[in-house]
Amino acid sequence: MAPPAQLETINGCKIRYWRAGRGEPVLFLHDGGGVTEWAPFMEQLAQNFDVIVPEHPGFGHSEHPEWLDSMADMAYYYLDLLAQLRLSNVHLAGASLGGWLAAEVAVRSCHDLRSLTLVAPAGLQVKGVPKGDVFLWSPEKLTRSLYHDPAFAEVRLSQALSDDDQRIVLGNRMTAAKLAWQPRLCNPDLHKWLHRISVPTLLVWGENDIVIPPVYGKAFAEFIPQAKLVTLPRAGHLPHIEQHSSFVGAFQDFVAGLAAA
């Protein structure tokens, strides 16, 4: 059951977010496609955590601020959000573009973070291993490329979009391009600063990811000091959607390990 959406204005930019559950806070940063629903993994996490899922500035129903040009702008916005919502000991998580964003936040400051979870994050460039061109693919090819199990794509493709939904899809793509068109889906300087991530980090990859191939997981694991890489079988680029129970299990094991340590 999706919680009601809430609004918050941070530095003059109003964003929409969902928040549900009790426990340590989990701030989840969505991918370039935006948040299309209160997903099963969110519901499962909300059993044990205070789950907060914002729509980034420039995505979904959040405002498109004039100042937004780069992932750095976005990362500082989220540091401000942590402060304004008085969040601390946060389990920061993000997928794809949102995983990259979570890493950009963490290299700037881990002060309010308890842990970091990156699900198939963009952000790095491994020479000779191209990512999928999510901007050139047709909507159908993009959708099919996100999942290992074609049934997930079929469901998505069978859902007709209202005009309002279509506007949101187009707005999301525009903001994603603003942030990630060139250099494509990466920050060439990010690897230099990943050593600054001082909290335990969980890297989750779908074994069958063809958008950002799993070799990128190894690259992140090399640069982030306390990183653990978990590869989920039978999952594409969105393992938290496609194998949500395995994802939530891996996350809860990871968090339990933090308490034990």
Added chain:
Amino acid sequence: MKFYFFHLMPYTPLDLDYDKTYDSVWVTLPGTYYDYKNGPALYSRFLDELEYAETLGFDGVAINEHHQNAYGLMPIPGVIAGALARSTKKIKIAILGRALPIVTNPLSIAEELAMLDNMTSGRIVAGFVRGIGAEYFSSGANPAQSLRRYQEAHDLIIRAWTEPGPFSFEGKYYNFEYVNTWPRPYQQPHPPVWVPSQGSRETIEWAAAPERKYTYLQTISPFVNVNRYMTMYKDAARKAGYEPSASQLGWYTPVYVAETDEIARREAKPHIEAFFNKFIRMPQEMLFPPGYSSVDSLMGVLAAKRSVTNQGGPQTIDPLIERGQFLCGSAETVVQMIKTYEAQAGFGTLLAGLQFATLPHDLTMKNAKLFAEQVMPHFREPVLRSALPTRHS
């Protein structure tokens, strides 16, 4: 009316069956489809065709810029303009245009066009475009910054041409400690600026603004759109408090003239159909990269795609002619078409695409000759018409 011979310089020997494997001749068509052995003869042929335009009495020639494709082999149109600067003596050379947002240093465009303007004693027309969507894949430029980079690059180039340097330029996308253009352009205050577009409202209103009054060129479109966007320009001008002249409006369209309507359609058919079905063709995602157009414009595009009136499937010559997307027929027919369209839209410049897709050299030359000798004179000022040489039989 002014007449220009517009050339795209396509890769005419293209294997037209490419589309069994690839969905476009842009960006992703493998370079192996280009046989380098064809290159010298092709460029030589195309330059001959444009130089012939001067012999035939055209007002100018027009060339343009496209990247990584078989549609137009002029990634650096200034190279062609440089060759024409010496091989022609009188006609205008319109570069329609340089794609401003996709370069990292717009001053190189200011310099290039200023050099050409000096070399031609002021025969250069500067076209400023944002570049078709595909160029954002081939250049890496961010389509979400396209409009603003375009406007900022434009401001920089105009200042670089008109303000003696050195001065500094502080922009959002471009920053220079020293702007000091040598050579300065020969035409003062600067070469005329033309703005080709498919009909973006933002572009049309920007071009029509009283501080610019740039000539707006509608590129290949059904006449109903040509008329709509030219009306939009005139409305914008009037709203801004001035009456636009015909010289502020131009139309670029493919044209084919032959001895009779029947011969014209027969000769042009395979080539114009290849143009629309094989050369222009590109996926929606390539044509409209995210942020290149506003969400509102894209919603319009999607609505048009869904519409039953949309021309789906392969294009054929007759509907193209009926819609005014292709001017084709005997000289008499083409004269009548231009008169009819001109009476409605009031454009003062016609840029005739007299070579398109696979149209061979001999037909291109015949087309250009018939157009110049039998169509153009009907639109010249009376004094000029009387001064025309009589055709020898």
